[in-house]
Amino acid sequence: MERDIYDEDHEAFRDLVRDFVKRHVTNADRERWDANGEVDRDTMKAAAEAGILGLSVPEEFGGGGMLQDYRFRAVVNEEIIAAGAGSLAGAFGIQDDLAVPYLVHMGTPEQQAKWLPRMATAEVVGALAMTEPGAGSDLRGIRTTAKKVDGGYLVNGAKTFISSGATADVVVTFVKTGEGNRPDAFSIVLVEDGAPGFEHGKKLEKIGFHGHDTAELSFTDVFVPDENLLGGEEGHGFVQLMRNLPLERLSIGVAGVAAAQAALDWTLAYVREREAFGSRIADFQNTRFQLADVAATVDALWAYIDRAMRAYANGELSAEEAAKVKFWTTEREWEVLDACLQLFGGYGYILEYPIARAFADARVHRIYGGSNEIMRDIVSRALVGKR
Numbered sequence: 168m169e170r171d172i173y174d175e176d177h178e179a180f181r182d183l184v185r186d187f188v189k190r191h192v193t194n195a196d197r198e199r200w201d202a203n204g205e206v207d208r209d210t211m212k213a214a215a216e217a218g219i220l221g222l223s224v225p226e227e228f229g230g231g232g233m234l235q236d237y238r239f240r241a242v243v244n245e246e247i248i249a250a251g252a253g254s255l256a257g258a259f260g261i262q263d264d265l266a267v268p269y270l271v272h273m274g275t276p277e278q279q280a281k282w283l284p285r286m287a288t289a290e291v292v293g294a295l296a297m298t299e300p301g302a303g304s305d306l307r308g309i310r311t312t313a314k315k316v317d318g319g320y321l322v323n324g325a326k327t328f329i330s331s332g333a334t335a336d337v338v339v340t341f342v343k344t345g346e347g348n349r350p351d352a353f354s355i356v357l358v359e360d361g362a363p364g365f366e367h368g369k370k371l372e373k374i375g376f377h378g379h380d381t382a383e384l385s386f387t388d389v390f391v392p393d394e395n396l397l398g399g400e401e402g403h404g405f406v407q408l409m410r411n412l413p414l415e416r417l418s419i420g421v422a423g424v425a426a427a428q429a430a431l432d433w434t435l436a437y438v439r440e441r442e443a444f445g446s447r448i449a450d451f452q453n454t455r456f457q458l459a460d461v462a463a464t465v466d467a468l469w470a471y472i473d474r475a476m477r478a479y480a481n482g483e484l485s486a487e488e489a490a491k492v493k494f495w496t497t498e499r500e501w502e503v504l505d506a507c508l509q510l511f512g513g514y515g516y517i518l519e520y521p522i523a524r525a526f527a528d529a530r531v532h533r534i535y536g537g538s539n540e541i542m543r544d545i546v547s548r549a550l551v552g553k554r
């Protein structure tokens with residue numbers, strides 16, 4: 168089905184992204200990121216230079232000024248995921264959809280001036296650290312504290328599963344500054360790489376996204392100056408988190424739909440070529456029906472996610488709607504990837520094939536950004552309340 172959310176600016180931008188992909192997203196690049204467990208900084212800088220990273224940084228700070236209009240980010244996701252480089256799309260997403268928005272929406276003018284120009288060029292890469300070994304879904308259970316001392320805070324605790332956590336220069340860190348678990352007990356601080364007591368732990372070995380680092384972080388009496396308290400006021404951490412969640416969830420949905428589309432395209436090409444029993448795999452009725460189902464699902468996914476992008480652009484994507492979008496799109500993505508992989512037979516299980524990598528990458532879409540069970544909880548609370 169024809170999509171109608173892009174205009175000629177987006178299509179011109181798509182050409183730019185394709186050109187970047189041609190030059191910087193070769194098999195050799197992808198293999199290097201996978202072997203190193205991270206995307207190298209030169210690639211991030213080249214993307215920023217080409218104008219496809221740093222899209223969410225306001226123009227006055229040297230970025231693309233597209234934070235409220237997700238369509239350009241969607242084009243980046245589509246093209247990079249279609250090139251089989253989910254890890255690169257993930258690394259871009261952490262910068263543009265997670266780290267930068269906290270500074271744009273909640274940073275003081277001084278914080279914005281300090282960080283955003285360098286985030287626009289990828290000289291500075293950011294990460295967002297909420298999850299801890301003992302608290303993921305239940306973020307009010309975090310134990311990392313930031314204790315007020317003269318001129319700043321002393322941060323103690325540990326975070327885990329932090330995307331870009333091994334390579335980040337600045338970590339937007341969710342901490343406790345008060346007692347108990349009321350919303351105003353939490354704040355966000357910007358922890359800088361190199362601060363004494365701040366350690367980037369080992370890169371975690373994952374089943375997917377091999378080329379994007381995910382790490383543990385530890386904080387032992389890390390001094391964070393007052394000027395690094397996000398927004399300059401204590402007790403706003405929860406509200407700040409809530410402010411950005413719809414974008415985070417929309418972004419996961421878009422990546423999921425882009426992966427579903429890519430899987431369909433790879434599979435169509437494959438089943439036309441591969442033969443068994445003297446005919447193309449494409450000629451078996453099962454293949455044809457599976458593909459018909461997948462194609463209809465992918466159309467529905469675009470229709471839904473495009474509508475969500477519009478709602479976001481108009482400031483109308485509520486927490487409940489974003490939760491719905493996140494869980495529904497990523498559940499369908501999973502079904503699509505599974506059906507497509509099956510049509511590749513054994514090759515679908517081999518990581519050399521993009522379908523295998525995309526399948527492994529897709530699994531975490533149902534877990535992070537708020538698990539899909541938590542998403543359903545949010546939606547059902549809005550529907551029927553909760554005693």
Ligand SMILES: Cc1cc2nc3c(=O)[nH]c(=O)nc-3n(C[C@H](O)[C@H](O)[C@H](O)COP(=O)(O)OP(=O)(O)OC[C@H]3O[C@@H](n4cnc5c(N)ncnc54)[C@H](O)[C@@H]3O)c2cc1C
Pocket residue numbers: 295296297298301302303304305327328329330331373381531534535536537538539540541544
């Ligand atoms: C590759 C990867 C990258 C990540 N990147 C980041 C990052 O950059 N920053 C960051 O802060 N975090 C990140 N995370 C963490 C991620 O957001 C959490 O793993 C996720 O929120 C789930 O938390 P948990 O792992 O502690 O699971 P738990 O909260 O322990 O949940 C375990 C299971 O119980 C279910 N469950 C929990 N509570 C309920 C409930 N109330 N009702 C029903 N079911 C429930 C969950 O859905 C899940 O199935 C990442 C995780 C991974 C794997």
